[in-house]
Structures are given as structure tokens and as C-alpha cells.
Amino acid sequence: MKRPTIPDLAEAAGVSVSTINRILNDAGNVRQSTRERVLRAAAEIGFYGLGTIEHAVSIGRERHRLGVLLQRGDRTFYRNLGDALTTEAEAFAGDRIELTLEFLEDLSPDKVADHIRSLGERCESLAVVAPQHPLVADGIDWVINRGVPVTSLIGPLSARGNVSFVGLDNWKVGRTAAWAFDKMVRKPGKIGILVGNYRLRNQEMNESGFRMYFREHNNKFVLLDPLITYETAAVARELVETMLTTHPDMCGLFVSGGGITGAISALRDTPKRDDFVSVGYELFGETRAALIDGTLSLVISHPMRTFARRSLETLIKTKKTGPDAGAQRVTIGFEIYSPESV
Structure with a gap:
């Protein structure tokens, strides 16, 4: 079979040849949605310059530095949640996610609050699983006051600032x-x-x-x-x-x-x-x-993959809107298993 050419890719993507050339030359005047469409078409037809287009698309994607603080890593549930978050972050469409995922073994309120502050200094949007405690709330407010939004996972948390929530009802x-x-x-x-x-x-x-x-x-x-x-x-x-x-x-x-x-x-x-x-x-x-x-x-x-994906989406949304825009509340449906359904 003849190797797909630039005109072939332009036809498959529904764009002009000049648009393909601008993408291949890493020109900055092509919309990100168009780059994404060309990338999909290049993968479908087996275009020889796929790597170059992938690079051009990745450059145009917005980067998000997200932090997630989970409880003890020796617990299967939190390990599974961490794995799901990592998988969804790598596969996230449209944006680049740099995920900082950490587990906390010492769950005393002062240690949790200190770790929340530490992550807040390194990330643009933060999600935590933590107990409700005045020291934890103070740590959350410290992060929010720096302009970093905070989302609570699994169980809701309250502080003086707006704290979003993703979890079950x-x-x-x-x-x-x-x-x-x-x-x-x-x-x-x-x-x-x-x-x-x-x-x-x-x-x-x-x-x-x-x-x-x-x-x-x-x-x-x-x-x-x-x-x-x-x-x-x-x-x-x-x-x-x-x-x-x-x-x-x-x-x-x-x-x-x-x-x-x-x-x-x-x-x-x-x-x-x-x-x-x-x-x-x-x-x-x-x-x-x-x-x-x-x-x-x-x-x-919890439906683990859905939970992870909605958590990342909420972290990105709160980053874009800022901590003063009001708390987001995302409730996901839970799964029920019986001996006959597993």
C-alpha cells in the first residue's frame, strides 16, 4: 500500500494541506481542537509523521499540576484509588496532568494539616481524604488563602473557605x-x-x-x-x-x-x-x-474509575475557576454487589 501523504491526511482530517504543514512545523496559529482532530486522523490512516503531530498536540495542551493526598497506602482501597487516579491522569483527553499522589501513614490531625500545606505549596489544585478536625480545617484554609482550591474526596470537609466535594451520597x-x-x-x-x-x-x-x-x-x-x-x-x-x-x-x-x-x-x-x-x-x-x-x-x-475521572475533572475545574468561585459538589452513583453478581 502507498504510504499516506500530507494531502491524504488533510482529506481524512477535513482540513487544508497548509494546516497540516503548520502543525508539522509547530506553528502556534492552529487551534488545539484542530490539532487533536488531525492527530486522530493521522493515527487512523497510519501517517508517517505521527510522532511530530503528537508532539505538536502535547505542546498545545494545557498543563495542570494536581495533588491528591490519600490515607494509608497499606489499605487496598486507597491503593486501588491511587492506581485509578494515575491511570485516568495518563489517559486524560485534552490536557496534560502532572499528578502528585501521596499516601499518609500518620493520620494525626497535625500531620494531616502539615501535609496538606506541603502539597498546597507544590500544586495548583488539591484533593484530600481527611478527618474533620479544627487543625485540618486550618490547614485547608491556609492552602485556599494561597489561591489553591481544595476538594474533599469520599467524605465532605468544612473550613472557612470553599471546599468542594466528590464522592457518594x-x-x-x-x-x-x-x-x-x-x-x-x-x-x-x-x-x-x-x-x-x-x-x-x-x-x-x-x-x-x-x-x-x-x-x-x-x-x-x-x-x-x-x-x-x-x-x-x-x-x-x-x-x-x-x-x-x-x-x-x-x-x-x-x-x-x-x-x-x-x-x-x-x-x-x-x-x-x-x-x-x-x-x-x-x-x-x-x-x-x-x-x-x-x-x-x-x-x-465506589465505581473506582468513574470516581477517579470525576475527581480529576473537578480538580481542573476548580483550578480554572479559583477558590472564590464557590464549592463544587459532585455526587457519583454507587455500585451494589451480591454473591450472584461478582
Whole structure:
């Protein structure tokens, strides 16, 4: 086959030959949308100067220095979220994203606030997963006052400045979990509740929606006081073992926050009961296996790639509009998994 020529590329892209020449010569008077269209056409027809056009397109793309601060990197959920953010940043269409992604092992409020300030000095728009605390809010305001917008991921955060949010409707998450218990439990009884940290507001809202559903629809269930896992599997395991011993008549367990792998281990060490329902949070290897073997009855999860993409889009939007333009609120739909759907 004859190698595609410049006129062939011009015809495929719907532009003039002179436009193709200007792009190949890296002239600055060609619109970025036209460059992108020519690049797509060059890839489709196998144009010999594809590398030159790719360079011209990349030069014209706007650059965004984005920062994301996640919690502990030893937790599967945050590793998966970090991988999804990295993948979406590399594939992001139209703009160049320079992503600074960091995990924070020490979650004490002063350390979180210091790290937020550090990222705020290096990035143009910042997203964080953090507990609600006055020191954290002060760190956020310090960054916003420098002109760097801040977006909270997973759970909303408040400060004096405008803080955007990307995540699930946690009220609906809690109510959906309660609905599952209401429909699946054969005989209403006691339900144990685990939360990771009361200062993580998404978990507070999960529990609030959970309780409100039962007040409205079925007050025959007894909701035990929530126990805090501190986002740790070992603590969650011990708490579940204690609950099952103290309340052998429990009909279910709702794991609203961190430590679900520990809760799964404790449930597996207990003789299985057909009348026991367990609902967990986030789908990954361990929770998928627990669904398959019947340890978990239902899992509510973030759609990871969608979550990552919408987060990056929000960071770019807030960068362009600035922190004084008002907070953005992006609510994404959650996924529900049963043993039959994984």
C-alpha cells in the first residue's frame, strides 16, 4: 500500500494541506481542537509523521499540576484509588496532568494539616481524604488563602473557605444498607455496626442514614451502639468477636468503615448461620471472596474509575475557576454487589 501523504491526511482530517504543514512545523496559529482532530486522523490512516503531530498536540495542551493526598497506602482501597487516579491522569483527553499522589501513614490531625500545606505549596489544585478536625480545617484554609482550591474526596470537609466535594451520597449509602437488612433478614433482631473513625464524615452520614431508615420503616430492629475500628483490621476482628459473644442473637453486621478484612476474618471463624446478614463497604479481592463464600451478603462500593475521572475533572475545574468561585459538589452513583453478581 502507498504510504499516506500530507494531502491524504488533510482529506481524512477535513482540513487544508497548509494546516497540516503548520502543525508539522509547530506553528502556534492552529487551534488545539484542530490539532487533536488531525492527530486522530493521522493515527487512523497510519501517517508517517505521527510522532511530530503528537508532539505538536502535547505542546498545545494545557498543563495542570494536581495533588491528591490519600490515607494509608497499606489499605487496598486507597491503593486501588491511587492506581485509578494515575491511570485516568495518563489517559486524560485534552490536557496534560502532572499528578502528585501521596499516601499518609500518620493520620494525626497535625500531620494531616502539615501535609496538606506541603502539597498546597507544590500544586495548583488539591484533593484530600481527611478527618474533620479544627487543625485540618486550618490547614485547608491556609492552602485556599494561597489561591489553591481544595476538594474533599469520599467524605465532605468544612473550613472557612470553599471546599468542594466528590464522592457518594453517604446518606443514601446508609439507607441502602438498612434496606438490605430489612428485606433479607428473616426475623428482625440486633444489628452490630462498625465505623472506622467518627471524624470521617462519610461514615457518620452512613450511620445516620442507616438509623433513619429503620425509624421510618421498621422499628423492630435493634441497632447496637457503633464501635470504632480506627480503620484497623485487628481492632475490627476483636470487636466483631466480642459482639458475637456478647450478643449471640445478632441477626446482622453493618461494616460502615475501615477494618472490613478483620471483620470478615471474625465472621469466617464463626459457624455460618443462614439467618445472619452482613453488609460491607468497597469491592476488592478480600470482599469479593467473602461475597462468594457467603461471609458477606452485600457490598456497597465506589465505581473506582468513574470516581477517579470525576475527581480529576473537578480538580481542573476548580483550578480554572479559583477558590472564590464557590464549592463544587459532585455526587457519583454507587455500585451494589451480591454473591450472584461478582
